[in-house]
Amino acid sequence: MTNYPKSLDHGSLTQVASGVHCVRGSFGMGPGMTIGRTMTVVDTGDGLALFNAVRLSESGLAELDALGVVKHLVKLSDSHGIDDPFYADRYQPAFWSLPGAKLDKLEADRSLGEEGPIKEGVTVDYGDTAGWREGAYWVPMGGGTLVTCDAIQNCADTEGANFLGRILTSAMGFKGGVVVPPMWRRFQKISGARVREALSGLMDLKFENLVTGHGPPIVGGAAALVRSAIERVSA
Numbered sequence: 157m158t159n160y161p162k163s164l165d166h167g168s169l170t171q172v173a174s175g176v177h178c179v180r181g182s183f184g185m186g187p188g189m190t191i192g193r194t195m196t197v198v199d200t201g202d203g204l205a206l207f208n209a210v211r212l213s214e215s216g217l218a219e220l221d222a223l224g225v226v227k228h229l230v231k232l233s234d235s236h237g238i239d240d241p242f243y244a245d246r247y248q249p250a251f252w253s254l255p256g257a258k259l260d261k262l263e264a265d266r267s268l269g270e271e272g273p274i275k276e277g278v279t280v281d282y283g284d285t286a287g288w289r290e291g292a293y294w295v296p297m298g299g300g301t302l303v304t305c306d307a308i309q310n311c312a313d314t315e316g317a318n319f320l321g322r323i324l325t326s327a328m329g330f331k332g333g334v335v336v337p338p339m340w341r342r343f344q345k346i347s348g349a350r351v352r353e354a355l356s357g358l359m360d361l362k363f364e365n366l367v368t369g370h371g372p373p374i375v376g377g378a379a380a381l382v383r384s385a386i387e388r389v390s391a
Contacts, residue, residue, distance in 0.1 A: 160242040163213045164190070165316070169220065172373045173298020173365055175199040177223065180372065181210040182316040183238075191325055192316025193236075196303045196367045198274060198295055203227025205273040206249075207293065207303045208369045211239040217246075228273035233305035234258045234288030236369055254281055257289045268293070280357035282307060286345035292358060298375075300363030306340050307355060308382055310371035334366070334374070334381040336389050352390035358382055 166181030177197040185191045195210035197220065204220070205228035212220060220226070226247040231237055234257055241261050244251060252273055253264040268279045268291065278294040292304040302308075311330045314322040325331070329338035336355070341347055346354055366378035374381065 158241070158245060160245070161211065161238055163211045163216070166210060166212060166216060167315075169197065169216075169223065170373070172196075172367055172375060173301055175297040176295065176301050176365070176367070178367045178373050179210060179212065179216065180315055181212075183210075185321060188318075189320045189324060190316070190318040191321045191370065192314065193370050194367060194373075197223060198297070198301075198303075199224060200228060200274045203249075205230055206243060207232060207367075208236050208305055209239040209243050211242050228252060230268070230273060230293065231257060231259070231264070232268075232293060232303070233290035233307075233369070235290070235306050237262075254279075254289050254291050256284075278361070280361070282354045282357070285354060287340075287343040294361055294363060298365050300361070300379075301365040301367065302358070302361065302363045302378065302382065303367050305369035307336060308334065308358070308366070308385065309337055309340075309368045310334050310366065310374055311337070312372055315372070330370070334368075334378075334385045336385050341389065347389075349390055352386055355386050359386065 164182040169177045169179045180194050182190050183193045196207040198205045203225045207230045229249045229251045231253040250266050251264050252266040252268050254268050276296050280292040282290050295301050312333050363379050366374040
């Protein structure tokens with residue numbers, strides 16, 4: 157197997173809802189700075205789908221394999237993907253991405269849109285912005301579970317971050333529970349009503365649970381928190 161970025165510290169797979177798990181890991185953001193990140197694993201009925209891939213250790217991969225066979229790899233955002241090649245090589249899954257996504261070393265063989273890796277799943281595409289391509293994915297498990305990447309984050313704790321990461325992420329606005337982070341808005345060059353327009357596809361979705369690309373999952377009452385986060389920065 158090719159040399160890929162090594163596995164960093166991570167926790168165990170945790171159940172969010174029936175058929176939905178997540179694992180919290182780490183990412184080297186820059187020299188001396190580590191932040192937390194989160195991978196979501198969904199049982200599609202014919203295998204597993206990975207969202208916001210985080211490379212796991214050998215023991216973590218054994219946990220993953222115990223859940224089922226990885227059949228789908230899903231890229232929700234141009235901003236995440238460093239560990240996609242590792243999983244593509246190891247499992248040879250179908251690789252899903254939004255139309256126009258930046259894929260670096262991989263080629264998507266499936267386009268996220270009306271079709272997706274999960275029966276009854278829904279793709280929410282944030283559309284063309286000045287920054288990177290990004291979307292979210294809704295699955296019916298657990299009364300509805302929304303998987304996001306960077307646009308919606310649950311900044312409820314700093315698990316996975318080192319001291320510098322904790323200080324700098326807080327200073328950059330990654331705090332306060334469910335948020336539309338200032339950095340995301342700045343890179344996308346949107347503010348006010350334009351934020352609500354980009355994320356409008358999330359406003360009327362019905363879901364109980366939320367797993368974001370960073371931070372802990374929310375089980376129960378997640379839709380109201382997401383709507384509130386969008387409304388706070390859309391005035």
